[in-house]
Amino acid sequence: MSERVVVVGADAAGMSAASQAKRVDDSLEIVALERGTHTSYSACGIPYWVGGVVPDVDALVTRTPKQHRANGIDLRLRSEATAVDLDRREVEVRDHAGASTYRLGFDHLVLATGARPRRPDVPGVDAAGIHGVQTLDDGERLLESLERTPRRGVVVGGGYIGVEMAEAMFLRGLEVTVLTRSAEPMATLDPDMGNQVHRAMEGIGIDVRTEVRLDGFETGPDGRVTAVGTDAGTFPADLVVLGTGVAPETTLAREAGLTLGRWGGLVTDLQMRVFDTDGVWAAGDCVESIDLVSGNRVHVALGTHANKQGRVLGTNLGGGYATFPGVVGTAVSKVCELEIARTGLREADCDAVGFRWLAVTVDSTTRAGYYPDAAPITVKLVVEQRTGRLLGGQIVGREGAAKRVDILAVALWNRMTVEEIALLDLGYAPPFSPVWDPVLIAARKAADAVRTG
């Protein structure tokens, strides 16, 4: 008799796992439970859909339910796993369509429950016109709100979702205010680099307010949001987007008695098996990953990790062999013309884990200075003082800036020193880079700083 795999959550991680497992071992019976109605979509694409850059929501869907079913996966939509009994090896399923509940046995359980938005615990947060941007349904509701032609949009939170949604609303013609409790927007960068983002956003005409505490939301007679209350005053708002971060969605796992990590995520071995369990696997935004720079577990909710982890999980589940070694913390984003990238540890992260560091920052251009459209780029490197080992890097600039972070990401992966990095054989031609790539210049400056102590 074939083994039954129950997958909880049918987005990137869950369906990558299911598809790959089926590819490796076609005899597996795979049941995928999804409480919503969409599968395998690009949540990272939602801001561009909302902003009108990507016109069609279908474009965000990598694989439809129909396609998954054609691949032999028993996909059940509007089906929520409400409990897991690890002893009996059963999942309790709530069928929202049929309004019934049933129990489903499993040989293997794949938890791909994703992340949930952190909703601020303030009055009025559930009012109409206040939106998350986690699911395609969130996006649809946001677009409905935009049809009411709001004039003023407020984004709560200055992280990736915050700046991307600020761009989206700006493109839709709203007056946009971003409120963040941090010293600068993009707190995944050091404040000096975040300040560049701040200034660029202000230059576009986006109002950015830093070190602001959210107090609550005011609503009108129709129950819709009318203003955002803070310790820095009240901001009128016809539309509010919450970009206040996410946490691993592990309620089901916790209630089943599984041990969670420091960030509330599931903790797995290199093959994506949940530690101290038998036949339970996890991948995607609900797990913690190893940060290869510090060695610590971290929670990074990103589609690219979800896809890789799902694929590794599926390979092993199907009887193959693969490992997910960890992450280095790479992320890229943009707000209008400004490109933003980071990888590895920030200064504060180094302090937190005990690295003694130094930092250098250089300004250069994306192409040879004399070549048309040579755009400004700022590269910051954070380096271990004694050894010169690269610990992190941040890049802010215009076209052609952000993806240079990949050079640093591969360097971090290989624990390179800035002295080595400074001599890397990177692609050079005037339309693509100055003769010393900005990354090399920064590494050279950092190596000098290490040498002179």
Place this chain on the structure above:
Amino acid sequence: MSERVVVVGADAAGMSAASQAKRVDDSLEIVALERGTHTSYSACGIPYWVGGVVPDVDALVTRTPKQHRANGIDLRLRSEATAVDLDRREVEVRDHAGASTYRLGFDHLVLATGARPRRPDVPGVDAAGIHGVQTLDDGERLLESLERTPRRGVVVGGGYIGVEMAEAMFLRGLEVTVLTRSAEPMATLDPDMGNQVHRAMEGIGIDVRTEVRLDGFETGPDGRVTAVGTDAGTFPADLVVLGTGVAPETTLAREAGLTLGRWGGLVTDLQMRVFDTDGVWAAGDCVESIDLVSGNRVHVALGTHANKQGRVLGTNLGGGYATFPGVVGTAVSKVCELEIARTGLREADCDAVGFRWLAVTVDSTTRAGYYPDAAPITVKLVVEQRTGRLLGGQIVGREGAAKRVDILAVALWNRMTVEEIALLDLGYAPPFSPVWDPVLIAARKAADAVRTG
């Protein structure tokens, strides 16, 4: 008494060395001999100047003679080193301005004599209207020829200079033909990737003729070139550009009795000291470098290496410590909208050095497929069969394609396997990459190929 350093050649390598040595040890007396009249210019920028993309030649000059002199370097223009006496430690200098010859003693000699174009040994090659593109003087003469409003341009050679000069002449409105003896243009790529370049050039309207043997040049009554004769017929030409490659310019070194390497270049230790000599150094296009993939010496004439080697040389000459570990063979270029990149070994290189290899090629997009301006990109990887170690990579595509080669360059530097590469934490967001970066997809496919043998 301070030591005297004589630098032969005042372009990228020589003047990087001179400037850095002076920076590290200001007491050094540095005499730099340059047979031309320009210093520290970007030869790589010449095609863009000729094409009118970069309007002003001054932009290509990083540091003028005046600036070097202000830094305390005794720079002598139109001064050619005609002989080196290693026993007496003297250089013979021909002063073309004063039409005199003198001898100059040295404690340290820096050979930065660059490369010389390989001129085809055929009748008529010295005719007016036939141009190299090695020096700023070459560029000036080419621009003079362009002022005669030539209609038909022929480029002999299909390498970097060939395709870049084809673009330049195309931008100047000429009908352009490229003649190459290789199976495809861009023979630094495997032929299957070179074929993509071929088709793109034809698509633009550039006539590319492959496997053509050059027989000679025909000239008119005024002595100017009128046609290019080949075994595939005669091609009318008002202007000809020679892009037939370069060789290390080491005549001076050879006549001085220095041992040259397999490619005719000088061979140095990691600090850029010429082996088996005392106080003789070399850097730039006249040296052979270690190829870190195969371990062999190679000759790669590129400004980026010249700058790095010069700086390493100068650091050591000044009493500091630095090494130049080698190259991995990275190069990027473009012809109009088509971006071209390569690093590491081609299939034929693997055969030549004894690697047993396999190759995979994938087509993807530079951004998420649904994001506007997602452009096509083709990534080819060459991998050691048994180990899965990356040996080389080639990329052809549109905007955003070429600099992805840096990921592969850093991976080669660190001897990564494709299985590791497939899991790298690269920057992902829809405007910058599909959720699996094209490089990761290629690595994944290669890892599968290694596994299945």
